[in-house]
Amino acid sequence: MATAQRGVTIWFTGLSGSGKSTIARALEAELRQRGCQLEVLDGDIVRTNLTKGLGFSKEDRDENIRRIGFVAHLLTRNGVVVLVSAISPYREARDTVRDRIGDFVEVFVDAPLNICEDRDVKGLYKKARAGEIKQFTGIDDPYEAPLNPEVHCHTDQQSVEESVAQVIDKLEAMGYLAAAAVV
């Protein structure tokens, strides 16, 4: 009989443009190749579906994270590997979902604000600097960095592939993935 896959939530947190979605997508491809059953809950997609209507006040962000955490928990306890990508700027909200889910790997996707701003993938930093968007994380809204994440990726200093390898190594070390066979 095949061994059941252990569920786990891999939670990517970091500033807008730090690389959460990029790393999550690359990790998704790698895990699918290994035959993992997985689900991706990406910030933007979640916000147009599960948490449509919520804004960016602390209260709304916390509610956003609570709902994502709820779904991630359901999936995780049924053996799914869940990739969550959300700024999730408040430590307390992240720690609450960590406690609830249990099988939880926090990945701090870390790049200095000026690098994220230079990347400005969606042009939102420019708008935030111009005052067209309020409560923008890192500009006029807080980001509380994780104190003890399972994985810390410095995306201004390492490639996407290196970040993916770092997460895979941690998943293997924690017993969520069998180490790939060396041929």
Ligand SMILES: Nc1ncnc2c1ncn2[C@@H]1O[C@H](COP(=O)(O)OS(=O)(=O)O)[C@@H](OP(=O)(O)O)[C@H]1O
């Ligand atoms: N005020 C403000 N602050 C931060 N981000 C903003 C804001 N307004 C819109 N956006 C866009 O929304 C994406 C962040 O949504 P999240 O659900 O990840 O945010 S949170 O976890 O609830 O804080 C974020 O996506 P990413 O760039 O992928 O992080 C932005 O594109």
Ligand SMILES: Nc1ncnc2c1ncn2[C@@H]1O[C@H](COP(=O)(O)OP(=O)(O)O)[C@@H](O)[C@H]1O
């Ligand atoms: N080492 C790196 N790791 C991750 N992303 C990187 C890296 N170097 C450059 N980038 C780029 O930075 C941008 C990050 O955007 P995205 O993944 O959407 O961030 P987030 O989901 O955190 O908002 C992408 O355009 C990506 O190609």
